[in-house]
Amino acid sequence: MKRFALNSATTKRWPLPDLVAGCVDAGVSGVGLWREDLAAHGAEATAALVRDAGLTVTSLCRGGFFGTPGWLDDNRRAIDEAAAVGAPVLVLVSGGLPDGSRDIDGARAHVRDAIGELVPYARGAGVRLAVEPLHPMFCSDRCVVASLGQALDLVSPYPAETVGVVVDTYHLWWDDQVWAQIARAGREGRIACFQIADWVTPLPAGVLLGRGLPGTGCVDLRRFREAVDAAGYAGPVEVEVFAEEVWARPGREVLDEVVAGYLTHVA
């Protein structure tokens, strides 16, 4: 359980004070937070709430969306918020193609340059950026970074201590190259965050809210955990599940099920 962390998106409707108390009660010591959590409670108050309970913030989601007007200021604010709440890692989801565009190479080049613009600010704040490849079904509207290999190529111009990648089982499980790329990510010192969700079908309309709790789907989650371990990663294992039917349930009930799934299928 030492490495287990609950990402607050898994229990999206559980108020943060209840989530923190529930984690303490369940013996969970790490939580991954979202900027929405900080917006609701204030960064300083959130930091105090978590710290006073003896918990650690494992990551903050998320910056990115580099095609949005004002992206640079917004990402700097996200870095500030990560620092304020004590999150060592800020997860970046790049955004998709601009409306009406078919220029995927151009969009990807912009992502690379945008990350470069953030590097000095992130370094100054002591926050590590973690570029997340999303499943290719999100390529057009959420994230033009669609595989771990592509993410590693993308971040290669930047220092590994400031820019890493996210390994998320939900997004990467289908890729026959993922094991080689996880090993490469380890060699290159890039694994900044490791997240767990399971793959279940049928996918819902819009495909965003159809993830499965650990053990409910077809992903060999333990193989991923062993692969990142073998690549030298020793950080938190965050469970992050977006699913309407999970959100509808009581937070503590979900947490208990997540912990049980983690122990059976991941640890």
Added chain:
Amino acid sequence: MKRFALNSATTKRWPLPDLVAGCVDAGVSGVGLWREDLAAHGAEATAALVRDAGLTVTSLCRGGFFGTPGWLDDNRRAIDEAAAVGAPVLVLVSGGLPDGSRDIDGARAHVRDAIGELVPYARGAGVRLAVEPLHPMFCSDRCVVASLGQALDLVSPYPAETVGVVVDTYHLWWDDQVWAQIARAGREGRIACFQIADWVTPLPAGVLLGRGLPGTGCVDLRRFREAVDAAGYAGPVEVEVFAEEVWARPGREVLDEVVAGYLTHVA
């Protein structure tokens, strides 16, 4: 227009005799068929219908689903049907993971072996097998072959004149490696079929029936056509779109729109 072909799945509810007459009227000379078309009309009658109209069958969809009981006999029948209808190519969609399985390597190894079992039969029938990588969002339930590079690795033990691959823009557009893999497919003589559909969002529930007609989405379709051409492919360009809203429209109206989209965005 010489290379253009209409895949009958694009106008799924257009009766085949009407589709054939519509193609002749529109100056379309190639049609890709489905086994359902042959089941409805009989393979010999379908062959005669198409031949007598002066059309060419460009491909037959589909064999595969190698996890299904009876897959070997069923795929041999599919090969026979392709030969009977004069289709040079039988498209193979591998099938997903067995129910309850998390063994994706095992499923992929079975696909490789199953294709090997079909090679002598296909060669004897003069039908080329075309392994189709589907978009990774279908990996668990339809096709464990999820990228062009993986498909090329998979077919590499078998002779290129009997086993090729399908390049389908809908399934492959997100992959930053696709251009290198198309060039490789050309060098290895593997491009057996080239299909076009556009990527549009939001995806519908189940994600099967959300493809876009050429030009309605975000894929640089012409870049794909130029890439397969540069790789030495000189065969048909088949438009294959699965979309409930397209199926609800009159076949001829859809065909005219497909042709217009092809000329503007592909040719």
